[in-house]
Amino acid sequence: MCDCLLVLLLAACTGGATQQPTVPTLTAPIPSSYSMPCTILPYNNEVQPVETVPEDGTAHVSGSDEAAVSLVLFTDFQCPGCAVLAASLEQVRAAHAEDVRLIVRYLPDARFDKSSLAIQAAEAASLQGKFWEMYRLLFEKQPEWYGLSPEDFPAWAVEQAEDLGMDAVQFEADLNGDEVSLRVGQALEAGKNIPYSPPLLFINSNTYYTGLADPASLDVMVRLALLETRKFHACPDWRLDATRQYIVTLQTERGDIVLQLYPDKAPLAVNNFIFLAESGWYNLIPFHRVEAGFVAQSGDPSGTGFGNPGYYFATEAAPGALFNRAGLLAMSNVGMDTNGSQFFITYASTPKLNGQFTIFGEVLSGMEVLESLTAGDLLLQVSVEER
Numbered sequence: 001m002c003d004c005l006l007v008l009l010l011a012a013c014t015g016g017a018t019q020q021p022t023v024p025t026l027t028a029p030i031p032s033s034y035s036m037p038c039t040i041l042p043y044n045n046e047v048q049p050v051e052t053v054p055e056d057g058t059a060h061v062s063g064s065d066e067a068a069v070s071l072v073l074f075t076d077f078q079c080p081g082c083a084v085l086a087a088s089l090e091q092v093r094a095a096h097a098e099d100v101r102l103i104v105r106y107l108p109d110a111r112f113d114k115s116s117l118a119i120q121a122a123e124a125a126s127l128q129g130k131f132w133e134m135y136r137l138l139f140e141k142q143p144e145w146y147g148l149s150p151e152d153f154p155a156w157a158v159e160q161a162e163d164l165g166m167d168a169v170q171f172e173a174d175l176n177g178d179e180v181s182l183r184v185g186q187a188l189e190a191g192k193n194i195p196y197s198p199p200l201l202f203i204n205s206n207t208y209y210t211g212l213a214d215p216a217s218l219d220v221m222v223r224l225a226l227l228e229t230r231k232f233h234a235c236p237d238w239r240l241d242a243t244r245q246y247i248v249t250l251q252t253e254r255g256d257i258v259l260q261l262y263p264d265k266a267p268l269a270v271n272n273f274i275f276l277a278e279s280g281w282y283n284l285i286p287f288h289r290v291e292a293g294f295v296a297q298s299g300d301p302s303g304t305g306f307g308n309p310g311y312y313f314a315t316e317a318a319p320g321a322l323f324n325r326a327g328l329l330a331m332s333n334v335g336m337d338t339n340g341s342q343f344f345i346t347y348a349s350t351p352k353l354n355g356q357f358t359i360f361g362e363v364l365s366g367m368e369v370l371e372s373l374t375a376g377d378l379l380l381q382v383s384v385e386e387r
Helices: 080-095 115-126 131-140 153-163 168-175 178-191 215-228 267-278 367-372
Strands: 059-062 069-075 100-106 200-203 246-252 255-261 289-291 295-298 328-331 343-346 359-365 378-386
Touching: 059 131, 069 080, 069 215, 080 100, 080 131, 080 215, 100 178, 115 131, 115 153, 115 168, 115 178, 131 153, 153 168, 168 178, 200 215, 246 267, 255 267, 255 367, 267 359, 267 378, 359 367
Parallel strands: 069 100
Antiparallel strands: 059 100, 069 200, 246 255, 246 378, 255 359, 289 295, 295 343, 328 343, 328 359
C-alpha cells in the first residue's frame, strides 16, 4: 500500500488522479444555482450484505437504535482472537458511548470443543437479563475455562453465574433447557450460511473490517464511519464573489489566526473553504497534525487524518505560487486533484511541496498562536468576513 494514503503525510501518490475540472471564469456573475466542479466519492449506503438484527432472536444489542454506527460482531466465545477483538470493542464503545451500538451474533467454530456450551451459558444468562455480564466474563476468563473438559464446563459456568448475581439453580436448569437449546440450534443453523471463521466484524452492516484488532485501529474506523453522517453528496454551491476580498479567522483554543484568502489564484479552494466554513464543517475539530518547522494541519472532523467531505476537486497551481515562507495556507491532498477539506499552514519555507498542493491564502496575524499549537488542540470555529 502506498504510504501516501496517509493524508497527514501530505506527500502525493502517483496515479489515480481525477480529470482536471475547468476552473470557472469569475469575471461575470455566477448563478446562485451553480456548483463548483468536483468528483463525488462513492457511497456504500445501499449495500446491505449483513442482516444486522435478525428476527429469530440470534443477536444481542447493546446501545441505542439511534446510534450512528453499528458494529456487527460475529463471534465464538472460545476463539482467542475473538476475545482480543471483544476487549478492544469495549474500549471503543466506551469512547463513543452515544454514537456506537454493538450487535453480537454467534458464529460457532467447530474447531473448539466448548463453543456450543459457551453459547448455552450466555443464553442461560440472557434469560435472567445477564447476557452482557456473561459475555464479558466468558471472554475475560477464557484462559481459565479454555482447557476444561466439556464435562467440567457446566459446573464452572454455574459458579460464574452465581458470582454474577444470578439464580444458580435456575441457570443450571436453563443451561440445558428447551429455550436455550432452541437458541443454540438457531445460532448453529445461521452459522452454516457463513463460510468464514470468527471473528467477523462489520461496520454499519456494509463494511467488512479487515484491519488490526487493537483499540486505536478500531477507533479510526469508527471515527471515519461517524464522519460519513456529515459528508456531502453534491458539489459545493458557488459562493465566491470575484469583486470581494475574504478574510478568515481561525478561532482556536489558543487564540485567533487571521488569514487572507486568494480567490484570484485558487478560486476552487477558496470557494470550497468558504462553503465548508459556513456549513460548520470546521467547528470543534482538532489540529490532527502539528510538526514544528513544517506545518500545522486540520480540516478533518474525524481527527484521524483520513477524512474527507465526500468529494474531491482539482489542484490549482497558480504561476509563482511557491512554498517560500511561513504562514502560507494550502490544501492537503493524497495526490493531484484530490483536494477535499483538509488544509495546512506552513511554519517555514518548504520548497519540497512546490507544485503539489494548492496555496490559497496566507496568515495576516496570529503566527504566535499558530506556533503555540500542539497536536490535538481544537479549531473551535472558522468565520469568514467578506469585504
